[in-house]
Amino acid sequence: xxxxxxxxxxxxxxxxxxxxxxxxxxxxxxxxxxxxxxxxxxxxxxxxxxxxxxxxxxxxxxxxxxxxxxxxxxxxxxxxxxxxxxxxxxxxxxxxxxxxxxxxxxxxxxxxxxxxxxxxxxxxxxxxxxxxxxxxxxxxxxxxxxxxxxxxxxxxxxxxxxxxxxxxxxxxxxxxxxxxxxxxxxxxxxxxxxxxxxxxxxxxxxxxxxxx
Amino acid sequence: xxxxxxxxxxxxxxxxxxxxxxxxxxxxxxxxxxxxxxxxxxxxxxxxxxxxxxxxxxxxxxxxxxxxxxxxxxxxxxxxxxxxxxxxxxxxxxxxxxxxxxxxxxxxxxxxxxxxxxxxxxxxxxxxxxxxxxxxxxxxxxxxxxxxxxxxxxxxxxxxxxxxxxxxxxxxxxxxxxxxxxxxxxxxxxxxxxxxxxxxxxxxxxxxxxxxxxxxxxxxxxxxxxxxxxxxxxxxxxxxxxxxxxxxxxxxxxxxxxxxxxxxxxxxxxxxxxxxxxxxxxxxxxxxxxxxxxxxxxxxxxxxxxxxxxxxxxxxxxxxxxxxxxxxxxxxxxxxxxxxxxxxxx
Numbered sequence: 073x074x075x076x077x078x079x080x081x082x083x084x085x086x087x088x089x090x091x092x093x094x095x096x097x098x099x100x101x102x103x104x105x106x107x108x109x110x111x112x113x114x115x116x117x118x119x120x121x122x123x124x125x126x127x128x129x130x131x132x133x134x135x136x137x138x139x140x141x142x143x144x145x146x147x148x149x150x151x152x153x154x155x156x157x158x159x160x161x162x163x164x165x166x167x168x169x170x171x172x173x174x175x176x177x178x179x180x181x182x183x184x185x186x187x188x189x190x191x192x193x194x195x196x197x198x199x200x201x202x203x204x205x206x207x208x209x210x211x212x213x214x215x216x217x218x219x220x221x222x223x224x225x226x227x228x229x230x231x232x233x234x235x236x237x238x239x240x241x242x243x244x245x246x247x248x249x250x251x252x253x254x255x256x257x258x259x260x261x262x263x264x265x266x267x268x269x270x271x272x273x274x275x276x277x278x279x280x281x282x283x284x
Numbered sequence: 285x286x287x288x289x290x291x292x293x294x295x296x297x298x299x300x301x302x303x304x305x306x307x308x309x310x311x312x313x314x315x316x317x318x319x320x321x322x323x324x325x326x327x328x329x330x331x332x333x334x335x336x337x338x339x340x341x342x343x344x345x346x347x348x349x350x351x352x353x354x355x356x357x358x359x360x361x362x363x364x365x366x367x368x369x370x371x372x373x374x375x376x377x378x379x380x381x382x383x384x385x386x387x388x389x390x391x392x393x394x395x396x397x398x399x400x401x402x403x404x405x406x407x408x409x410x411x412x413x414x415x416x417x418x419x420x421x422x423x424x425x426x427x428x429x430x431x432x433x434x435x436x437x438x439x440x441x442x443x444x445x446x447x448x449x450x451x452x453x454x455x456x457x458x459x460x461x462x463x464x465x466x467x468x469x470x471x472x473x474x475x476x477x478x479x480x481x482x483x484x485x486x487x488x489x490x491x492x493x494x495x496x497x498x499x500x501x502x503x504x505x506x507x508x509x510x511x512x513x514x515x516x517x518x519x520x521x522x523x524x525x526x527x528x529x530x531x532x533x534x535x536x537x538x539x540x541x542x543x544x545x546x547x548x549x550x551x552x553x554x555x556x557x558x559x560x561x562x563x564x565x566x567x568x569x570x571x572x573x574x575x576x577x578x579x580x581x582x583x584x585x586x587x588x589x590x591x592x593x594x595x596x597x598x599x600x601x602x603x604x605x606x607x608x609x610x611x612x613x614x615x616x617x618x619x620x621x622x623x624x625x626x627x628x629x630x
Contacts, residue, residue, distance in 0.1 A: 087466050117505055118467050121498040148409050172398060172549045175408030210465075210487035265550030272552035 078102055079243055082138025084131055084153070085145030086115055089166060089209040093142055094123050096212055096247040103127075107134040109145070109152060132157050140243055142204070143167055143191075148177050150191060158198035162236040165191055166204040170265045186260040188230070199236035202260035203229040203244065203251070206270045215273060216248025226250040226276035228269060230260040250276045254283060285585060285626050287619045288326025288594035289319050289611055290361040290518055293339030294541075297601040305338035311604050312339065313348055318608055320353035322615025326594050328361025328391060328518070333399045336544060336601075343376035350384030358384060361481070361518060361594070362393035362462040366414040367400040369441065370422035371449060374457070381453040391481050392419060393462035394469075406440075414440055416472075419461070423476065425449050426456045460516065463495075470495045474502025474513075481516040481592075484568045489519070489584055496588045514591045517584070521570030521595030522602070523577055523613040533606060534571035535559050540600030570595055574617030581618070582625045 081097040083090045086108040094104045104126040108115060112128035119126050135141055135157035143150075147167040169180040169187035180187050188202035204212070204227060217224040227249045231237045241251040254262055263269035268282050293312045296303040316327045327349070329342040339345060342360040349358050358380070363373055373390065381388035394415040395401070401408050417438045428434060430452060437443040461478045463469035464485070473480040480499050482492050496515055503513050520538065524530035535556060543553040563569040570577050581593050595614065598607040 087468070088464075091467055117471055117502055118498060121501050122467055122494050146411070170550065173408075174411070175398065175401060208486070210491055213491065214488055267550075268552060270551050271546075273555075273558065 077242065077246060079139040079246075080105065080137065081243070082134040082141045083107070084134055084141065084143050086118065087144065087146075089212075090142070090144035091118070091122055092209045092212045093144060093166070093204065093247075094126050096216060097243075098123065098125050100246040100248075102243075102246070105129050105134045105138050107131040109149065135161060140164060140239060146174055147180070147187065148174050150194070153195070155195045155197070158195045161198055162233075162239055163195065163198040163200050164204060164240055165200055165202045168205050168265055172265075186230075186258065186264065188260045189257050192232070192257055199231070199233040200257065201229055201231035201233070201236050201240040202257060202263075203227055203231075203240055205260075206263040206267075206272075208271055211273070212247070218248070219245065219250075222275075224248075224250050224275060225273055226252050226279050228263040228279060229253050230255060230257050230262075232256050252276050252279050285581070285590070285622055286325035286357070286592040286594075287581070287614060287622060288324050288328065288357070288592070289315065289614065290326075290328035290330055290594050290596050291315065291339065291598050292330040292332045292337035292596070293345075294598040294601065295336055295338060296604055302335055302601070305335060308338050309345065311607075312345060313352060314604075315598070315607060315611055316345075316349040316356070316358070317352050319611050319615065320356040322612050323619060324356060324611070324615045326357045326359065326592060328359045328594055330361045330596075331364050331400070332397055333403055334397075336541075343373070343380050346377075346388055347380040347383055350380050350388060353384070353387075355387075357387050357389060359389040359391050359460075362391045362395075362483075364395040364397075364400045365392040365418045365422065366394050366411065367404045367406045368418070370418045370425060371444070374422060374425045374449060375451075377457055378451050378453050381457055382451055386453060386455060389458040389460065390422075391460040391462045392422065393483075396464050396483070410440070412468075417441075419476070422459065423478075426459060428452070458512065462518075465492060465495055467495065467498055470499040471502040474499045474504075474508060475506040477503070477506070477508035477510070477513065479512055479514040479516065481518055484517055484519045485596075486562060486568050488566045489517075489568055490566050490587070492517070493587050496590075515588060516592035516594070517588075517590050518594050518596065519568050519570055520597075520599065521577065522597050522606075523570075523572065523574055523610045523618060524606075525573065525613070527573035527576055530571050530573060531560070531563055533602070534563070534569070537598075537600035537602040538569065538571075542600075544600070574613050574621065577614075578618045578621035578625070581622050585622075585626065 080103045083106045115128035142164045192200045293308040433446045461473035462481045522534035563571045
């Protein structure tokens with residue numbers, strides 16, 4: 073683990089969301105490892121222009137060499153990741169099961185089980201925290217505000233591993249957002265698509281009012 | 285700088301409900317004709333398949349528009365290439381292109397609205413692979429010599445053996461790659477040597493500046509040069525003589541369309557304060573007076589040097605007469621200001 077509050081953030085997925093989180097992480101002084109499905113070389117051009125300082129790696133290396141791993145790829149590509157890579161790791165699931173954008177995926181259609189719970193079963197030894205999924209990618213940069221700002225937007229978390237959630241909360245604070253822990257992974261159902269929290273700019277107090 | 289309009293053929297409201305989709309088509313043709321008459325450079329028709337956006341067949345509309353207009357460039361904005369047959373797209377746009385005397389282009393996207401995937405039987409799992417393959421085929425057809433047959437094979441379409449793809453316009457069709465801002469798309473356009481159209485429909489416009497840099501860097505890297513390597517911006521916009529009137533009128537339209545889309549896609553409806561932020565200086569929504577919109581286009585041009593900017597005005601059942609007034613103001617009040625400023629290097 074890196075010293076102080078500076079972390080090594082590992083991002084899997086170099087699309088709009090992955091690169092937005094990467095940029096915010098670099099701004100906050102963290103180190104960033106990033107991967108896509110086509111290998112580190114394919115990222116060279118992009119990192120040079122969009123993310124100077126970030127390091128392109130294989131997916132496996134990102135998983136091995138980072139303090140927090142962030143899943144920011146199309147959900148329907150999840151099975152390309154080997155559960156072994158994520159074993160014991162703090163993994164932020166920033167994805168959504170969102171049929172209007174990615175279509176129906178049979179294994180995610182059980183409404184009793186959230187997409188993150190399903191991923192927790194699949195990546196059984198990963199320490200999954202569902203968060204950052206309910207913010208539009210551009211707003212991760214545009215809505216970032218310093219601590220104690222009265223309009224500071226809050227981001228919800230859910231997860232079964234308290235220590236992992238703590239670490240995720242500290243990280244999210246450094247990139248400009250308050251956090252609100254809504255409980256175990258099941259509670260992720262409160263900030264998925266089709267909820268009042270999804271894509272809504274809300275402060276911590278406002279979220280508390282909605283969910284409690 | 286080319287200025288223009290794009291539309292998905294927004295339907296009108298009738299007795300508090302959505303009006304008939306049939307009326308949206310003549311409305312659209314009237315708008316295109318007016319855009320040509322007031323000297324605008326571009327009109328795009330975007331493929332959608334819903335009861336509020338019924339322009340499912342852009343090439344058909346463009347063919348009619350081609351026969352009704354004189355100077356304006358006509359295009360899809362966008363064609364959802366991933367869920368169509370590139371042979372058919374080419375044939376339809378080539379036909380329209382010939383009718384227009386060479387004024388028809390194709391703006392090809394992966395589709396941010398995904399209703400065409402189940403409609404035409406495609407799997408969203410292959411979202412990017414479909415696009416890559418179909419773009420490849422479309423570009424190959426477009427690059428054929430006169431009377432040169434095509435032989436092609438891919439994963440998602442039956443192979444083509446020594447086939448003639450006709451009619452062929454006198455010059456190849458200008459094909460643009462459309463993107464909502466995924467970095468890979470900017471690289472792809474640069475690498476393939478295609479002009480690029482960015483759809484900036486929310487948030488801050490300035491976040492696209494690094495994407496444009498990436499596009500140009502990729503073009504340079506892959507040695508794609510030439511005048512056709514251009515950048516276009518497509519954004520929501522609405523113009524009225526009075527700035528406040530423009531913002532209030534477009535707010536109603538915007539709120540309505542985003543509420544509809546929010547229901548489909550499961551996100552919260554926008555608030556007025558969110559809208560006000562996004563229709564301000566660096567926002568994606570270009571709603572305002574002619575002076576204000578001209579200034580914002582010029583300001584953006586300083587940073588990204590785009591050569592075309594077109595606006596989606598008719599959303600959320602914006603009354604048709606207001607749509608026409610906005611087109612007229614874009615042509616008669618905004619365009620002259622922008623042209624003058626850019627000609628004098630400001």
